[in-house]
Amino acid sequence: MLVLKGPTRWLAYLVLAAGVVAIIGPFLWVALQSFKYEIAILQGAWIFSPTWFNYSDVLYSHRSDFPGNVWNSVVVASVSTFLVLVAGTLAAYSLSRLRWNKWIARTFLGWTLIFNMIPPLTLVGPWYLIFREVGLYETLTGLILAHITLNLPMTIWMMMAYFSEIPKEIEDAARVDGCNRIDVFRRISLPLVTPGLIAAGVLAFVFSWNEFAVALNLTSRATATVPVAIARFAQQYEVQYGQMAAASIVSTIPALILMFFGQRFVVQGLTMGAVK
Amino acid sequence: MEEFLTIDAHHTPRYVGAIQFLDRHFKWVTIAPAAVLLILLTIYPIVNLVGMSLSTISFEAAKEIWTFTPAANFRDLRDDDIFRIALWNTFVFAVVAVAVEIVLGLTLAILVASVTRFKGTIRTILIVPILMPPVAIGSMWKLMYSMDFGVLNQIVTTFGLQPINWLGSVSLALFSIVIVDVWHWTPFVFLILFAAVEGLPKEVIEAARIDGARNRELVFKIIIPLLKPAIVVALLFRIILAFKVFDEVFLLTSGGPGTSTEVVSLHLYKVFFQQNQMGYGAMLSLVIIAATIAFLWVGQRAAAAVGAR
Numbered sequence: 362m363l364v365l366k367g368p369t370r371w372l373a374y375l376v377l378a379a380g381v382v383a384i385i386g387p388f389l390w391v392a393l394q395s396f397k398y399e400i401a402i403l404q405g406a407w408i409f410s411p412t413w414f415n416y417s418d419v420l421y422s423h424r425s426d427f428p429g430n431v432w433n434s435v436v437v438a439s440v441s442t443f444l445v446l447v448a449g450t451l452a453a454y455s456l457s458r459l460r461w462n463k464w465i466a467r468t469f470l471g472w473t474l475i476f477n478m479i480p481p482l483t484l485v486g487p488w489y490l491i492f493r494e495v496g497l498y499e500t501l502t503g504l505i506l507a508h509i510t511l512n513l514p515m516t517i518w519m520m521m522a523y524f525s526e527i528p529k530e531i532e533d534a535a536r537v538d539g540c541n542r543i544d545v546f547r548r549i550s551l552p553l554v555t556p557g558l559i560a561a562g563v564l565a566f567v568f569s570w571n572e573f574a575v576a577l578n579l580t581s582r583a584t585a586t587v588p589v590a591i592a593r594f595a596q597q598y599e600v601q602y603g604q605m606a607a608a609s610i611v612s613t614i615p616a617l618i619l620m621f622f623g624q625r626f627v628v629q630g631l632t633m634g635a636v637k
Numbered sequence: 638m639e640e641f642l643t644i645d646a647h648h649t650p651r652y653v654g655a656i657q658f659l660d661r662h663f664k665w666v667t668i669a670p671a672a673v674l675l676i677l678l679t680i681y682p683i684v685n686l687v688g689m690s691l692s693t694i695s696f697e698a699a700k701e702i703w704t705f706t707p708a709a710n711f712r713d714l715r716d717d718d719i720f721r722i723a724l725w726n727t728f729v730f731a732v733v734a735v736a737v738e739i740v741l742g743l744t745l746a747i748l749v750a751s752v753t754r755f756k757g758t759i760r761t762i763l764i765v766p767i768l769m770p771p772v773a774i775g776s777m778w779k780l781m782y783s784m785d786f787g788v789l790n791q792i793v794t795t796f797g798l799q800p801i802n803w804l805g806s807v808s809l810a811l812f813s814i815v816i817v818d819v820w821h822w823t824p825f826v827f828l829i830l831f832a833a834v835e836g837l838p839k840e841v842i843e844a845a846r847i848d849g850a851r852n853r854e855l856v857f858k859i860i861i862p863l864l865k866p867a868i869v870v871a872l873l874f875r876i877i878l879a880f881k882v883f884d885e886v887f888l889l890t891s892g893g894p895g896t897s898t899e900v901v902s903l904h905l906y907k908v909f910f911q912q913n914q915m916g917y918g919a920m921l922s923l924v925i926i927a928a929t930i931a932f933l934w935v936g937q938r939a940a941a942a943v944g945a946r
Contacts, residue, residue, distance in 0.1 A: 362747055362834060362837070362855075363747065363856070364751075365752065365852075370752075377745070377749065380741075380759075381762050387781055390781065391777045402786060405791055447670065448671045449671060451670060452668050452672070454667055455668040475930055475933060476679050480883070482883065482905045482906055483922035483926055484683070486689065486909045487685040487686055491682065506678060513671060513674060517671065543656065543660055571769070571771060571772075573771060574884065578906070578909075578910055588770050591770070592775075592888055594776070595779060606780060609772075609773035612773045613769050620765055621761075627767075628764070628828060632829055
């Protein structure tokens with residue numbers, strides 16, 4: 362964009378370096394703490410002998426619930442991602458490709474937009490009462506349903522953007538050739554939006570994995586997810602800093618994996634969701 | 638063409654009726670799962686909220702007892718000073734955090750688009766905070782803000798200054814949370830604006846440069862005006878998310894010291910699940926939902942006005 366020469370160029374690189382350090386520094390410092398014994402953390406030591414103690418205590422010790430929390434998070438994030446992709450993609454296809462009354466489509470999409478913007482905690486109260494009533498309170502199924510609902514608007518809007526890029530002529534041609542609507546969707550349109558499915562799936566997985574406010578109030582000790590477990594570490598009467606740091610680092614692993622392998626889709630998803 | 642014919646041919650007759658039915662009503666079949674979910678888990682709960690907001694709900698032996706007490710709930714709303722404080726704190730938090738994020742994000746976006754090297758690396762690193770669990774971010778900063786051993790106070794004391802009580806002082810705690818939010822969300826603003834900067838018409842920039850525009854003029858007279866729609870989008874997104882803020886505050890301060898970092902979502906959580914006031918909590922929820930819809934309406938108008946220019 363700008364032409365940077367001489368000192369300005371150095372200044373630009375300096376500013377960018379400062380930005381990168383500011384982002385990555387805190388993460389590295391906390392990673393460092395996770396390899397220290399409690400006493401070394403409390404002393405603020407920079408020279409120490411590294412230990413796996415915090416990780417083994419969090420992941421393998423008998424009194425730790427954390428492995429169970431990780432399992433709960435994996436189940437909730439995978440199942441809710443799969444189901445939100447199914448429901449969201451079908452709805453997006455319906456709204457962008459099949460003839461809907463303008464007002465019905467607008468109301469539907471408008472509502473998803475509004476729902477996406479209100480704080481989830483406004484609905485957790487009624488969810489709590491409803492789930493108690495039907496036996497979903499403190500179950501993974503209940504949390505999965507909540508996460509599908511929370512990620513549905515984003516999935517619908519993203520998939521609609523991808524569907525709208527498919528030329529209508531391709532679908533019309535298939536129809537003329539005798540394809541029924543189901544096959545047009547399954548064999549023509551769906552394969553063409555695979556990048557969109559990946560992008561939406563990646564984001565839905567991450568958002569479900571990270572979600573805290575709803576999981577905090579709708580799960581029990583046995584069904585708690587990773588963020589809820591981390592919050593417990595921090596809220597205990599005597600905060601165990603080492604374990605807290607180790608658990609936080611472990612919880613970031615999906616984000617790091619995606620950063621390396623799914624970056625293209627993440628960027629596409631995030632910027633597309635915002636621009637469209 | 639042949640392929641399509643064979644598809645139809647291999648459905649066994651038994652299913653033909655069902656397939657025909659699905660095909661004829663495909664529009665409804667495809668919208669149904671999402672519609673059912675939204676009705677059961679968003680519309681129905683909001684209808685519930687209306688009923689709840691006029692009642693007092695108590696639990697006895699795992700049974701709910703609803704009493705009709707609209708006046709008491711309205712009185713609670715009128716006398717809820719903490720809600721007003723929470724609204725104000727959320728407003729201050731959102732305005733300051735989002736303003737800083739936009740300025741930093743825009744600076745980074747223009748700079749990254751201008752340098753020739755490390756573009757990809759910088760973008761990769763900047764994505765991490767967006768994808769991290771907010772709770773993990775909260776606990777990271779809780780460690781860093783520690784009065785005794787946190788890295789920030791280690792830096793402060795190296796310069797011979799007194800250690801700072803980042804989260805425990807009334808005047809500083811909200812500001813400390815703003816810093817965490819800026820760390821968390823500046824990369825998101827950067828990502829949106831970077832995509833927009835890269836999409837700017839190159840000819841316009843070139844033409845301005847040939848006409849003798851310097852970098853400063855290029856930024857303020859050409860690039861920023863052209864980026865206005867993207868900036869508005871980033872602004873709206875961030876304000877809405879900032880208004881929802883909960884995880885980090887819950888972890889770092891839980892609203893304290895006193896009420897200095899009490900925010901809307903946190904207050905709602907406390908009313909619902911710590912004070913067990915399901916009825917009054919529902920009334921607060923409705924107020925917040927109504928406010929969000931009003932904001933959305935105004936925001937859309939504003940965005941349309943900017944876009945039309």
